[in-house]
Amino acid sequence: MNSRGGPDAYEDSDLDFDDAERELLHPRVENLDIEENAPASTPRFLEGTSRSCYGRVISWVTGPQPSRVQKIKPVFPGFQEAPIDLIEQWCPTYKLKAVLFVVVSIAWLLGFIVLLLNNRLPGKVEGYGDVVSLECTDTIWKRSNHCGLDGIDCRPFNDTGLAFRCPAHCASVKVLNPHAVGVQEINYRPFVIGGPIYRGDSVICGSAIHAGIINDADGGCGIVTKIGQQRDFPSTERNGISSVEFDSYFPLSFTFEKIEGCRAKDRRWPSLVLSLTFTILISLFTTSAPLFFTSAFIGVCSQVGLVSDPPSISQLSELISTFAARLLPAAFCALVFYQFYARRSLQDLTAQYEKTVLYLGGCWFGALSNYTFSWLPIQRLTPHDIQQEPGAKLALAIIVLLVIFIATQQIIYLRLEGRLPQYLLLYGIFAFSIFVLASLPALHLRIHHYVIALLLIPGTSMQTRPSLLYQGLLLGLFINGIARWGFASVLQTDAALREDAQFGSLLPLITQPIISLGDNMSSISFEWTYPPIQDSEDQKWGIDSISILVNDVERYRRYRDQLLPVAHLFTWEREERDKEYFRFGYMHGGKSLDYTKAGIWDKDGAWIGFEEGASR
Structure with missing residues (x-):
């Protein structure tokens, strides 16, 4: 028996095999004396505690010696190396x-160049000129107030057409931030409103897939024609796309027609x-x-x-x-x-x-x-x-x-x-x-x-x-x-991170509207108050004007210095009894911030107030 404690002692010994054998055959007397006077042996679960934890971690992290470099041995080497032998x-x-x-x-x-040119070079369509290559997110009407007051920057609204081609797989392109359509918040779905007549801010390629003019797998080409103001855009599900409903009017809408012999496929x-x-x-x-x-x-x-x-x-x-x-x-x-x-x-x-x-x-x-x-x-x-x-x-x-x-x-x-x-x-x-x-x-x-x-x-x-x-x-x-x-x-x-998402900006406080109903003409009036100039939120956002959307179209824009009174008034008149949606938002430097959620002026003249929260 070894005096240094158990069978593991020989692992640390520098003795060669012959010395170890002599030690076993002729044990030293003092070893026996020490063993007799030694305390009880250490339990197995405590063995090695004298070695530092740090040393063990370093030893494990360093890995085995010698290291084992990994190499792949091919499965069925003859089969896998056959291409090499053939060459x-x-x-x-x-x-x-x-x-x-x-x-x-x-x-x-x-071959790649030929296919690339065939994929990208536009053709011509008689009466429409060159076929315009679109992306999956292209629209005729720009969202929010980006078409300007009364949509002036997106005119003309009708009697014009465009020959277009779309890439493949536009059906999977969705809006990634909430966008308002009336009182609805559209998110994580294709922005297609209506069908077969589509609201003007619908994406063209997604709408063309919904209408069956092109297919999602190959893309394709067609003609989009503006047809001016339309009412009631129903929700329909066609060709893998479920469109959004809008139950009022919009100043610009469009339809499609096929191009015979179209070869502009993706x-x-x-x-x-x-x-x-x-x-x-x-x-x-x-x-x-x-x-x-x-x-x-x-x-x-x-x-x-x-x-x-x-x-x-x-x-x-x-x-x-x-x-x-x-x-x-x-x-x-x-x-x-x-x-x-x-x-x-x-x-x-x-x-x-x-x-x-x-x-x-x-x-x-x-x-x-x-x-x-x-x-x-x-x-x-x-x-x-x-x-x-x-x-x-x-x-x-x-x-x-x-x-x-x-x-x-x-x-x-x-x-x-x-x-x-x-x-x-x-x-x-x-x-x-x-x-x-x-x-x-x-x-x-x-x-x-x-x-x-x-x-x-x-x-x-x-x-x-x-x-x-x-x-x-x-x-x-x-x-x-x-x-x-x-x-x-x-x-x-x-x-940059927000992209087209909400700002989290200050929203206008709108008083209860005054409604006047008539046989031929009805009106609704809104009043609001700008926040004080010294207001911290006002200073943070640099509020200098207000924008009002009716049915998601900007119908009113006024700057702070255009009117002297602190309170301001907006009156909207209508002849026909259509449901209409109103949203109010502040602006900074000509750009709109967040809008309120939509309030509804119903067909019967009743007012349904704004829900809490912002919209874009």
Whole structure:
């Protein structure tokens, strides 16, 4: 028995095997004496408590010695390496391989250009001129008071038409902030009002899908014609879009007609098939990590930035210019990705089919996130959207749990490779930077697609099957974010983050209206009072005028210095007994702030007052 305490003592001994054997055969007498006088042995659950907790943590974080670098052993290696053997038979020399790569690349590029020109160049329609390329959010009438007093900036209201073409998948484009239509608040649904006669502020492409003029899968072209003021826009559900009802009149409305022989269809799907084929061929038939990574990046980026999810730009020349401006810095980021992270994942990888499915497939899945993740009830990762959108909180919680599971998995692999300490330091720097940015006053931290990729790609730098999938997916998200939105700032002001949402501004206080009913003419009069100049809320918003909407059209605008009295009066007259909706809002510098919710002057002349709260 060893005097230093139990069988573990020999693990720390420097004795060789012969010395240890002699020690066992000829135990020292003093050892026995000490053992007899020693206290009872330490219970097993307390063994090792003499070693510091700090030392144990450092030992665990450092990982096993020697480290175990992860390498993928192909499943069915003969099958997975068959494309490599085939290319070696066809093109045994480096020069022949280079020629074949150039030929395949040129074929993809020429086909891509032809489809892009066919997708974007407008045609002509007799009597209407050039076909105008629209985006999914384009409208004839601008919302709120942006068409000016009585809609003067959106005239003419009738007897004009426009030949247009729409891209595919406009049916899924929704308003992301509440918009008032009479007393209704429209949010997270397509802004289509009525049908087959549509209110003038309806989105054109969504309305054309609802009317059956174009289809959502391919887009298409048609003619939109203004027909002036109409009444009663019913709610109908057609072609996957449920329109909004409006039970009063509006000064501008429109209808559609088809263009016979229209060939201006969205070519994103043929283009996607072409780009997929190109990247799959490169992935299967090359073991060169830089060649595969570069080809995949350029092919996916071109497809997303010019065809599948381009920015909202109608002109082809402007679109190409924007894409080129974003491609160069994105390519630099991709070079950094490859040099420090992707090379370790892809170097000497001969599992050709696994690489294609996991890495390239993940990349395409992330890059086409406007389709692949469209089912998620999270449009934007902002507190406002998380609070408002149905199901967003549950979806976010599930995503967070999934990220924690993946992070735990990656930590285990990094520890086995002996690289966990440096990555803990890196992510500590990331966390500190995020904390500093989030603490800056008057600015909000916005985590975009590309930022998520920048933060998480380093943690995938190893050659395991899960890491191939995660890294490809994150690379795709990076491409989608840059191609669609560019390097958007991670720090945004209140105005930039709000977009077209409510300001939270001061609302006018409107007295009970005075109603006068007549056989031929009726009137309703409203009175309000501006807040005092020295009022803190007034000074905060710089209130200088008031705007009044009737049926969502601005009918009255007065500036503070136009009338001397403190109290002001607005009178509205009508001949016909139509239901009408009134909203009041202050303005600053010619721009409207928040409006009140709608009050209703009913057909029978009764007044239904304003509900509490603001509207836009």
